[in-house]
Amino acid sequence: MGITVLPPDVNSSDLDFTPVGEAIRFGLRAIKNVGENTVKGILEARAELGRFHSIYQFCDHIDPRLVNKRVLESLIKSGAMIPSGCVALSCLP
Numbered sequence: 001m002g003i004t005v006l007p008p009d010v011n012s013s014d015l016d017f018t019p020v021g022e023a024i025r026f027g028l029r030a031i032k033n034v035g036e037n038t039v040k041g042i043l044e045a046r047a048e049l050g051r052f053h054s055i056y057q058f059c060d061h062i063d064p065r066l067v068n069k070r071v072l073e074s075l076i077k078s079g080a081m082i083p084s085g086c087v088a089l090s091c092l093p
Contacts (some may be wrong), residue, residue, distance in 0.1 A: 008080035010058065011051045015039050026078075033074040041066040055081060 004023040006012075008031055012020075015036065016027040028039040045052075045061040052058040058081070059067070075081050 007082075008075075008078050009082075010042060010075065010080050011046065013080065014043070028075075028080065031074050031078045031080065033070050038066045038071055 006020060006023050006025045008026040008028055010028070013025050013028045015029050017030065018025045018027065028034055028042065029036055041063050045058075049057070049061060052061075059072075
């Protein structure tokens with residue numbers, strides 16, 4: 001079919017898979033350990049800020065009840081934090 005699947009991105013992805021031109025953007029809810037309430041919290045913070053420029057800014061603006069260590073690790077491993085300046089292994093504790 002030739003459809004490109006774009007990786008998850010905390011600055012671009014929505015709750016579910018979303019069409020972006022001729023491609024499909026991976027939805028944040030499809031990432032293991034990331035639930036619907038967490039994604040809604042990310043989307044609310046992103047609506048306030050526009051974009052996350054660093055992992056520190058991300059952690060400061062997300063409700064800590066929604067994003068725990070396991071969720072953050074899953075976002076990093078999936079590549080969703082790369083646009084925020086986080087290279088997978090360098091951001092893991």
